[in-house]
Amino acid sequence: MSYKAKFRVWRGEGGEGKLEDFTVEVNEGEVVLDIIHRLQATQAPDLAVRWNCKAGKCGSCSMEINGKPRLGCMTRMSTFTEEEVITVTPMRTFPVIKDLVCDVSFNYQKAREVPSFTPPKDVRPGEYRMKQVDVERSQEFRKCIECFMCNNVCHVIRDHEENKAAFSGPRFLMRIAELDMHPYDVADRQVSAQEDHGLGYCNITKCCTEVCPEHIKITDNALIPMKERVVDRKYDPLVWLGNKIFKRSSS
């Protein structure tokens, strides 16, 4: 059942690097991360890769496989032919530390800029009462495993370093939507989504939804409704549009 596969893996650090060729054994049922581990154990002990749970639950092993953002642990080798050369590179949107490991601190910084859950002051722990149907909307977004592939694939920042300051990316715009739809959250988040986190940059191409390993409908269920809420807040769609255009041209 096993065969020798051809792998091209990005090796390098400090902004420099190149694709290195490997021939490596593949056995039945294995995933790309298994093959990377086999390379570590047999040919390249210092090959750097992040991973943790190996079950698609922690979102550590994000990488680009044949140019597509994927979790290494959830990409089965059986999805490729035995002849195919499999190219594995680090996520493109974030600076590379070494080999397949990126500096993803952008995401943690953006996370810190979203004001936290803000319940009413008079509700004590144990007194929360919510209907299942009312929590399900936010629960979908809380399935997020923070693999950051949505932020990696989003064209607003993928090849546009200059947009990073003003744009929090799908992950954190979805976090704002999650809080906005939380039955007990009382913070005002709509203006801030637009003005501080760059919701207006999103032109709903749904690339984020496509790469989400949790199959969260980021665009349809979080970003578009959030945009609608912003519009409702601003009453007049023309003013909103004007603001949006102004913001864009000034960025």
Add this chain to the structure above:
Amino acid sequence: MEIERHDYDVVVIGAGGAGLRAAIEARQQGKRTAIVCKSLFGKAHTVMAEGGAAAAMGNVNSDDNWMVHFRDTMRGGKFLNNWRMAELHAKEAPDRVWELEAWGALFDRTKDGKISQRNFGGHEYPRLAHVGDRTGLELIRTLQQRVVALQQEDYETHGDYEAYIKVFAECTVTRLLKDGDAISGAFGYWRETGNLIVFDAPTVVLATGGIGKSYVVTSNSWEYTGDGHALALLAGAKLINMEFIQFHPTGMVWPPSVRGILVTESVRGDGGVLRNSEGKRFMFDYIPEVFKDKYATSEEEADRWYTDQANNRRPPELLPRDEVARAINSEVKAGRGSPQGGVFLDVSTRLPAEEIKRRLPSMHHQFKELADVDITTEPMQVGPTCHYIMGGVEVDADTGAAAVPGLFAAGEVSGGMHGSNRLGGNSLSDLLVFGRRAGLGASDYINGLKVRPKVSEASVESARKEALAPLERTGENPYEVHQELQRSMNDLVGIIRKAGEISEALEVIEKLKERVQLVGAAGNRIYNPGWHLALDLRNMLLVSECVAKAALLREESRGGHTRDDFPVMAADWRRKLLVCSTTDGSGVTVVEQAQPEMRQDLFDLFDRGELKKYLTEEEMDR
């Protein structure tokens, strides 16, 4: 190269549930707190927990209360538990869960809008607060977001997010530092750069989780190399109950590359059944004597229980984990296993497809993506996997304090709470209850401190030498040593043990200890996994030696320790704890220690007839 230095009040090692809850508490007590973790923030192993957090809130069955939870926990641990920990845990778990909700957690709901609770093995009533089958993710994300909320508060007050709580992610601690007897700090390295780092701190809270990476088939991630267990030992603390390892009955068995990955107990809690190759629900044949009156004896009764718990007994699929794991092991050994060496776990004939997808979304996803199995139409194949160590640092129940002043431990790395076997769902609640208590314990310790202990330069220098040694050698590849350790522990100190095999494992460990002195790590210090593994091996070997030595001494079978040559549970052994320590790290000594007697009012919570099954006659005469 210069070594980076940081001053903190509390250094928490590990950023899973226990570590984050401890850090939150320490910060809430006004202490400057560092969280040091091997992975990125929010990736710790807690994320893998599926079923839920056990807390007797009584939302689904109002008969539930802390006393029932306490009794279930003691039964599950075969009465070897530290009763004070089990008591605190049962009493405080509900508050800890409600607190999460006030920090933004969104649990599944009951019809009247409260937190929903589900059935689980060994729990008398539906007790697990949950979010589908991804409760661990919800828990860690909520705690992570609580840390961020506190950082935002500090930013408002001090203009610096990290004024009072800072996360040192992808940073590994390799030694605890002491001033005389007391903790004075910790030494480690940044995984990313290989640069060295020293924390000057009077307290360290260990929250490093477990040891599963010493086994081949495990549900644990790479982080589980027993770091906290080893750091505590090397600092002079003691480990108890190291012979008790929980093999979760249901891990994936195929494909080989995912062998061991967890299949949540919720599958059984929600109606899933275990069958052998003959199609028989075999668990009815494995109800042990001590549980005979609590479990259904026919399929009809078991099935009625899901809708009428007052008038029927529980299905035997929901026996405590040790019982189910042994049963599966026996079925496979008897030749009644599934094609890929497990047994069948079937929920497809028990619930409608939509209901399965709603209640068990991660399982549906996991089997679909990793094994090409649709669990709504066909059974899963499952078998036991190394999941959890009951043993760990011996701590004071109320404060989490270890024997070394300034050292605290919480969560899986601590020992006692779960006795010889942990009930499912009691881990997430354990993290919260004792994480908070350890954070509080560390803060109180600092408040009472007259002089701040100092880090000695000599101890930093020896830690530096030890950490860099593998890079300076060109010896054996560390992966080979690791694989041999994993195979030996799996085969020789696994789910069923006997004296000869354990002794053999100890011989292997002795040889591996010599080989570890010679392993080399190719490459430089920048994100070098070979180097990291070479350092982790010290910890895995120390912990494996504890497990094997304690397993050899305990001549009975109880919970997560099954001896083929001593198959019976012995009341005399219940009164004894096995305590591991080391003088210089070169070897482990194990001695017996008496188990403290249960307080009278807790003793009185049990039926005497039940206690007789576990306690000696002398103990019954109190």
